[in-house]
Amino acid sequence: MAIxxxxxxxxxxxxxxxVNNFKLNxxxxxxxxxxxxxxxxxxxxxxxxxxxxxxxxxxxxxxxKSIVKKKPYHIVDMGIGRTFQNIRLFxxxxxxxxxxxxxxxxxxxxxxxxxxxxxxxxxxxxxANKECxxxxxxxxxxxxxxxxxxxxPYGQQRKLEIARALATKPKVLLLxxxxxxxxxxxxxxxxxxxxxxxxxxxxxxxLIEHDMNLVMGICERIICIDYGKIIAEGLPxxxxxxxxxxxxxxxx
Amino acid sequence: MKxxxxxxxxxxxxxxxxxxxxxxxxxxxxxxxxxxVTYAYAGIVSCMLLMLVFSLAKKxxxxxxxxxxxxxxxLIIIVIVYPLIAHNKSPELFPFLGGVSFKGYTTGIFILxxxxxxxxxxxxxxxxxxxxxxxxxxxxxAIGAYTAALIANxxxxxxxxxxxxxxxxxxxxxxxxxxxxxxxxIPALRLRGDYLAIMTLAFAExxxxxxxxxxxxxxxxxxTGYASAQIMGLSKETFSLYVFFTMVICVAFxxxxxxxxxxxxxxxxxxxxxxxxxxxINSTKYxxxxxxxxxxxxxxxxxxxxxxxxxxxxxxxxxxKSVDILVMVVLGGMGSMTGSIVAAGVFTWLPELLRDFDxxxxxxYAVLLIVMMIVxxxxxxxxxxxSLSKMVRKIRAKLLKQSDGNLMEGGDE
Numbered sequence: 194m195a196i197x198x199x200x201x202x203x204x205x206x207x208x209x210x211x212v213n214n215f216k217l218n219x220x221x222x223x224x225x226x227x228x229x230x231x232x233x234x235x236x237x238x239x240x241x242x243x244x245x246x247x248x249x250x251x252x253x254x255x256x257x258k259s260i261v262k263k264k265p266y267h268i269v270d271m272g273i274g275r276t277f278q279n280i281r282l283f284x285x286x287x288x289x290x291x292x293x294x295x296x297x298x299x300x301x302x303x304x305x306x307x308x309x310x311x312x313x314x315x316x317x318x319x320x321a322n323k324e325c326x327x328x329x330x331x332x333x334x335x336x337x338x339x340x341x342x343x344x345x346p347y348g349q350q351r352k353l354e355i356a357r358a359l360a361t362k363p364k365v366l367l368l369x370x371x372x373x374x375x376x377x378x379x380x381x382x383x384x385x386x387x388x389x390x391x392x393x394x395x396x397x398x399x400l401i402e403h404d405m406n407l408v409m410g411i412c413e414r415i416i417c418i419d420y421g422k423i424i425a426e427g428l429p430x431x432x433x434x435x436x437x438x439x440x441x442x443x444x445x
Numbered sequence: 446m447k448x449x450x451x452x453x454x455x456x457x458x459x460x461x462x463x464x465x466x467x468x469x470x471x472x473x474x475x476x477x478x479x480x481x482v483t484y485a486y487a488g489i490v491s492c493m494l495l496m497l498v499f500s501l502a503k504k505x506x507x508x509x510x511x512x513x514x515x516x517x518x519x520l521i522i523i524v525i526v527y528p529l530i531a532h533n534k535s536p537e538l539f540p541f542l543g544g545v546s547f548k549g550y551t552t553g554i555f556i557l558x559x560x561x562x563x564x565x566x567x568x569x570x571x572x573x574x575x576x577x578x579x580x581x582x583x584x585x586x587a588i589g590a591y592t593a594a595l596i597a598n599x600x601x602x603x604x605x606x607x608x609x610x611x612x613x614x615x616x617x618x619x620x621x622x623x624x625x626x627x628x629x630x631i632p633a634l635r636l637r638g639d640y641l642a643i644m645t646l647a648f649a650e651x652x653x654x655x656x657x658x659x660x661x662x663x664x665x666x667x668x669t670g671y672a673s674a675q676i677m678g679l680s681k682e683t684f685s686l687y688v689f690f691t692m693v694i695c696v697a698f699x700x701x702x703x704x705x706x707x708x709x710x711x712x713x714x715x716x717x718x719x720x721x722x723x724x725x726i727n728s729t730k731y732x733x734x735x736x737x738x739x740x741x742x743x744x745x746x747x748x749x750x751x752x753x754x755x756x757x758x759x760x761x762x763x764x765x766k767s768v769d770i771l772v773m774v775v776l777g778g779m780g781s782m783t784g785s786i787v788a789a790g791v792f793t794w795l796p797e798l799l800r801d802f803d804x805x806x807x808x809x810y811a812v813l814l815i816v817m818m819i820v821x822x823x824x825x826x827x828x829x830x831x832s833l834s835k836m837v838r839k840i841r842a843k844l845l846k847q848s849d850g851n852l853m854e855g856g857d858e
Contacts, residue, residue, distance in 0.1 A: 243723060269725035277723070283716035285780075285828055286709075293706070294713045295724035300706050307705030308698060314705065321706075361725050 194257070196221050196397050197242075197273075197365050202251035204241060211237045213421040215251070217399075219365060224391055224398045226412035228432075230442050234421040235401045236278060239367050242399075243275050244268040256364065270298055274363030276354040278370045278401075284343030288334060288353060291342050292325040295360035299324075325360065331393065332356045332386065348379045352386065359394060366390070368400045372407050380404055384411050405443070409433065417442060493520050514837060519693055523686075530555065531682045552681050553753075558793045559685075559692040560749045565773040565785040566696050567742035572771070573779035573828075574703055575735035576715025577634065578642040581649030582743055582770050587762035588625055588652060589618035589744025590751035591662055594671040597752070601672035607679060610672065611687055615748040622744025623737045625652075630736040634729070649767055657759045667758035674752045688749050695742050700782055702738065711735040715780075765807075772810055776817055778824030783831040 197219035204212045212234045219225055227235050240246045242253060244265040253260050260268050283291050300321055302313045329335040332352045337345060342353060351371055358366055371387070372380045384407055391398055402408045408415060409429045417425040417432060419441040425432055432438055439445065500513040529547045547555070568582045597614040605613075633644045656662045663669070670676070674684040702708050710731045713721040722728050751757055773792050777784030796806055817824070 245719075245722075264727075265722040266725045266727045269723065275723050277720070281717045281720035281723075283713050283720065285716060286712065290709060294709050294721070294726065297706050297710055298725045302706065304702070304705075304707055307707055308701050310701065318706075357724060 195219055196256055197399075198252075198254040198257075199242070200252040200254075202238070202241060202253065203249050204237065204246060205249045211421050212241065212248075215418070215421070215423060217416065219397045219399060221397055222391065222395055224387070224400065224411060224413050226408040226415040226429075227399060227401045227418065228403070228408055228415060228438075228442060229418040229424075233418045235418065236369060237421075238418075239275060239369055239399075239401065242268075242367060243273055269361050269363075272362070272364035273367065274358035274361045274365070275367040276351075276358050276369055276371060278373065280350050280354055282342040282350055282353060282357070284341065286342060287339050288329065288342055288345065289322070289325055289338040291353060291357050292328060292360045293321055295357045296321050296325055298361060328356055328360055331389075348375060348382070351375070351383070355386070355390065359390065364396055366396050366398045368398060368402075370401050370403065372402055372404045375404075377406075380407055383407070387411060489520055489524060493517055493524075496520075511832065523689070526555070526689075527686065530685055549681055552685055554794060554797055556681070556685050556688045556749075556753050558790050559688045560746055560753065561770070561773065561789040561793045562786050563692050563695045563746035563749065564743060564770045565777065565789040566699055566782055567739050567746060568770050569774045569777070569779065569782060569785045570699050570703075570742070571736055571739035572774055573781065573785075574708070574715060575711050575732060575739070577732070577736065578638065579645045579736075579739070580642045580764075580767055580771065581645035581647070581652075582739075583762040583764070583766035584645070584649030584652040585622040585626060585740040585743035586747035586750065586766065587649075587656060587759070588622045589615075589747025590757055590762070591618075591656060591668065591747075592621045592744070593618035593748030594668055594673070594751040594757055595661070597672040597677075601677055607677050610677065611674075611752065615691065615745050618748035618751075619741045619744040622747065623741035626737040626740025627733055630733045630740075631729075634732045634736060646764065646767070649762070649764070653759045653762055656762075662759075663757070665759060667756055669756050671751075671755075671757075673755035675755050684752065688753070691745065691749055695745060696782065696786070699738075699742060703782075707731070707734070772814065775814070776824055778826035778828065780828035781824065781826040781830055783829070784824055784826035788825060 195218040197217065199215060199217040202212055202215040203210065215234075215238055217225075227238065229235055237246065241248050242260075244260065244263050244267070247262060251261075255268075255271055255273060258271065260271060260273070263271070283294060286294075300317045302311075302317050305311070306313045326335055326338060329338055332355070334349060334353060334356060337349065342350065345353060355366075355368065355371065368387070372383055375383060387398065387400070388411060390396070400408070400412065412429060415425075415427065415429055415432045416423055417435070417438045424437045424441060425435045427435070433443070496513045496517050500510050500517065530552050564582065564586060567585075568579060571577055571579045593614040596617045597610050600610045600613055601607075629644070629648050633641055633648075636644055657665050674681070674687075679687075703712070710721070710726045711734070713724075713726055714728055714731055714735075718728055754761075769792070773788040774785055776792070777786070777788030796803070799806070799809075802809075
């Protein structure tokens with residue numbers, strides 16, 4: 194059974210149909226790419242999946258449960274993590290704190306435990322520290338644990354955002370243009386990171402990207418949308434040759 | 446190996462100096478004719494010694510060390526400041542001071558500084574940590590002050606011991622302020638930035654005008670004759686201890702909260718609300734919580750103010766009061782508790798020193814704010830916190846290097 198199932202998803206902003214009958218079946222441990230020209234509605238699809246927008250019609254099922262009309266933080270708890278096109282880190286906090294905030298859902302000590310520093314606080318905080326540092330070491334960021342997030346180099350900030358999304362223990366990870374602004378070497382590093390994330394954490398990934406090397410290189414399946422509609426879906430090689438995709442997006 | 450030996454040696458030196466100093470103090474105290482004070486001091490000092498030993502012991506964990514260091518610092522302030530305060534009232538208790546003491550006026554300023562620290566740190570919690578500009582903190586202060594005053598009246602008439610009267614009415618003031626914080630917080634926190642600031646400003650004015658028009662609050666004439674510290678027969682000197690410890694508890698509460706998972710969630714809302722929601726932070730819940738906690742502590746500060754003043758008037762809690770507190774927070778650095786504490790101290794003391802130029806105070810504030818915003822927009826300390834443990838480590842490292850740089854002065858938190 195598909196872990197994420199999207200049926201006839203449509204959203205209107207005033208008279209504009211931003212997403213029109215979008216369909217998706219994301220299997221467990223699958224990596225799917227979402228491409229299309231600027232303004233095609235890719236990020237809007239992400240915002241619908243994470244609850245930032247409410248769909249006009251359609252259904253989104255995560256593990257068989259509907260997530261339509263749920264609050265963003267509730268959807269995170271149910272298992273969808275995301276990154277942003279323009280990096281949104283907690284800049285004035287340390288790298289470790291960035292991860293620990295995302296780890297909040299896995300801790301459940303109360304206000305009283307926290308203020309009086311009861312044993313539960315110590316136990317959960319030290320566990321969280323350990324887990325978060327382990328997660329950082331997967332991304333080679335453990336050396337930066339006590340650096341302010343805004344002081345990290347650009348490529349590391351991108352990695353940290355992915356790590357932070359993973360700290361919420363998602364079943365589905367949505368990556369919005371992870372390679373934006375990266376040079377070719379950083380991009381190829383990122384490809385390896387995404388591959389290893391997929392296998393280590395055993396999750397499904399949906400990815401928006403304009404870098405065709407990356408998309409064609411790692412995606413198992415690609416969906417191309419234009420004006421909110423799916424115009425093609427298939428394996429990378431099929432997409433490359435699809436006349437509609439070439440016309441709308443890839444170019445001659 | 447060599448370095449650790451040096452560390453142990455240093456520990457012994459410190460312990461020795463402390464021992465000599467303290468036994469000297471005990472000897473002088475033994476000369477004093479008030480045994481209870483002597484015993485109390487012996488108790489405090491031996492507590493400090495014990496803490497010092499634990500704090501210097503190698504096996505103690507870093508966190509415990511930092512708690513011990515802070516506790517020692519607080520006790521040191523009490524040991525140094527309290528005799529100065531108490532000496533004025535009863536010089537026979539501390540003969541070794543030889544007439545050096547605070548006047549009642551200075552003690553009053555000490556109390557006001559503590560109250561302002563409570564107000565500034567609590568406002569900093571909503572403005573610097575939660576990131577919502579609040580222009581009506583005096584509103585919460587007013588609610589806390591009037592509630593504490595009215596409740597204290599009832600409790601004192603019922604014959605409760607003074608300690609419980611003060612604690613319970615402070616709590617009542619804080620809780621009512623927190624409730625009003627929740628009630629206006631739920632609609633108000635849907636607004637952002639300037640709009641929220643204006644709404645909180647309006648709230649404070651509404652509170653002031655309501656108090657102005659109610660009968661049981663004394664209206665515009667003010668509330669007098671309630672069970673304030675003076676009327677309950679508490680000397681200024683003893684009351685200053687209540688205020689000091691309430692301040693310590695309030696600041697510790699805010700700092701400890703800020704360093705728990707709830708505090709991190711609140712700070713993440715300041716940093717980036719959309720990102721915070723995308724990692725599962727319930728923004729409404731934590732915003733209202735942060736706002737309510739700020740109001741709670743603000744209300745307690747108001748309660749202390751009521752006990753101290755012995756007279757309440759709605760005009761005390763006008764817009765200027767909110768601005769006074771906000772200036773302390775902004776100049777100290779939004780997001781830095783240490784900054785708020787320092788700024789609250791400076792901006793309570795300075796106006797007292799410059800009493801002669803009272804009319805120009807607001808002009809000076811404006812100029813100072815403009816200069817500050819140009820030179821150092823993040824405030825005195827930015828979001829930095831001063832940590833005693835870090836300082837101890839630094840000083841130790843410096844001493845070990847045998848270099849004599851400027852050692853920073855210690856503070857309380």
